[in-house]
Amino acid sequence: MQTIDSKTEPKRNEGPKFEIVTRKDFSDVTYLLEIRHPLMAKAAKPGQFVIVMLNEHGERIPLTIADFDREKGTITLVIQAVGKTTKEMQIACQVGTSLYGMVGPMGIPSPISHAKKVVCVGGGLGVAPVFPQARAFKESGAYVIGVVGFRNKDLVFWDDKFKACCDEFIICTDDGSAGIKGLVTEGIKQAIAKHPDIDEVVAIGPPVMMKGCAEATRAHKIKTMVSLNPLMVDGTGMCGGCRVKIGDQVKFACVDGPDFDGHKVDFDDLMTRLRRYTQEERIAMDRWTETCRMANLPAATPAVPGASKPKGPARKAVKSPAKNS
Numbered sequence: 001m002q003t004i005d006s007k008t009e010p011k012r013n014e015g016p017k018f019e020i021v022t023r024k025d026f027s028d029v030t031y032l033l034e035i036r037h038p039l040m041a042k043a044a045k046p047g048q049f050v051i052v053m054l055n056e057h058g059e060r061i062p063l064t065i066a067d068f069d070r071e072k073g074t075i076t077l078v079i080q081a082v083g084k085t086t087k088e089m090q091i092a093c094q095v096g097t098s099l100y101g102m103v104g105p106m107g108i109p110s111p112i113s114h115a116k117k118v119v120c121v122g123g124g125l126g127v128a129p130v131f132p133q134a135r136a137f138k139e140s141g142a143y144v145i146g147v148v149g150f151r152n153k154d155l156v157f158w159d160d161k162f163k164a165c166c167d168e169f170i171i172c173t174d175d176g177s178a179g180i181k182g183l184v185t186e187g188i189k190q191a192i193a194k195h196p197d198i199d200e201v202v203a204i205g206p207p208v209m210m211k212g213c214a215e216a217t218r219a220h221k222i223k224t225m226v227s228l229n230p231l232m233v234d235g236t237g238m239c240g241g242c243r244v245k246i247g248d249q250v251k252f253a254c255v256d257g258p259d260f261d262g263h264k265v266d267f268d269d270l271m272t273r274l275r276r277y278t279q280e281e282r283i284a285m286d287r288w289t290e291t292c293r294m295a296n297l298p299a300a301t302p303a304v305p306g307a308s309k310p311k312g313p314a315r316k317a318v319k320s321p322a323k324n325s
């Protein structure tokens with residue numbers, strides 16, 4: 001009979017660690033993690049994403065590679081705390097800690113066309129995933145017009161970084177506290193009025209924003225690419241959870257996208273599918289909040305823009321219901 005020596009046998013959770021080397025907070029809900037992963041940094045291309053697990057019991061969540069540094073061997077994720085896992089990560093992910101799992105780069109890289117004049121549009125958190133595309137278009141010799149939108153000036157992030165790879169830069173806020181007052185569609189309209197020769201628009205943000213961008217360019221017949229964020233489970237084309245309607249075809253965003261022709265996307269279907277597990281998500285959030293309360297931990301971190309959050313002891317995660325189709 002074979003005996004197992006507990007001293008020499010590798011423990012189940014002894015695997016590669018994905019160390020967090022930088023953490024920044026842009027607002028009370030948006031934070032950046034820079035993670036050491038030389039191979040991922042080498043392979044990553046604009047538009048691709050990773051699937052991460054915070055801990056052994058954690059849910060797998062897809063996150064876009066917002067930046068990569070091949071020399072440093074790091075990738076950057078910008079995350080919005082919207083539910084159980086992203087809020088749990090907001091507390092747990094501090095410099096020096098590690099993610100339990102990360103797979104990628106996944107998805108088809110964004111097609112960086114030979115367009116000569118491009119408008120790159122980012123709405124809110126969408127500013128982060130559209131940045132690598134703006135940079136790639138600039139590197140390919142295109143004239144790049146950046147249009148970014150936020151609810152107000154306190155939520156603005158990466159404006160300098162984005163501006164650095166743009167020939168023109170338009171910032172829009174809902175309340176007019178920075179740049180022009182209005183939605184990113186106002187910025188697109190301004191860009192089109194000034195430049196009748198725009199070849200392509202790339203828009204990333206909430207589905208309703210991408211829908212508005214696609215409508216703003218449709219009459220002008222400007223090619224418009226969007227990046228879709230349906231619910232994903234395996235990320236390998238096996239579960240069908242991420243199916244989206246593109247014209248008269250059904251596609252899986254994880255393997256056929258996530259970038260698609262915005263004029264063909266059925267955004268209403270996407271938004272309906274995104275709301276499908278609202279109740280299960282609320283239950284998972286409530287159970288986790290209760291666990292935090294029992295362990296005397298903050299369920300959500302306070303708004304301290306620019307500051308790192310206090311470290312908390314490790315907690316046992318509450319597994320949220322599987323998001324299957």
Ligand SMILES: Cc1cc2nc3c(=O)[nH]c(=O)nc-3n(C[C@H](O)[C@H](O)[C@H](O)COP(=O)(O)OP(=O)(O)OC[C@H]3O[C@@H](n4cnc5c(N)ncnc54)[C@H](O)[C@@H]3O)c2cc1C
Pocket residue numbers: 049059060061062063064065077078079080081082083084085086087125129228229230231232233258274275278281282285320323
């Ligand atoms: C290709 C892709 C790239 C993404 N990139 C980013 C990113 O860079 N930064 C970021 O903050 N978020 C990104 N998301 C969304 C992110 O995956 C979800 O916000 C996250 O899974 C929510 O998990 P939760 O437990 O915190 O919230 P939940 O309570 O589970 O959900 C809150 C809301 O998030 C959405 N959501 C939930 N699960 C998923 C899922 N598996 N896939 C997609 N959406 C989901 C739903 O609309 C839901 O209403 C991306 C999604 C996709 C598909």
Ligand code: FES
Pocket residue numbers: 231232233234235236237238239240241242243252253254255
């Ligand atoms: S997440 Fe795309 S098919 Fe499962």
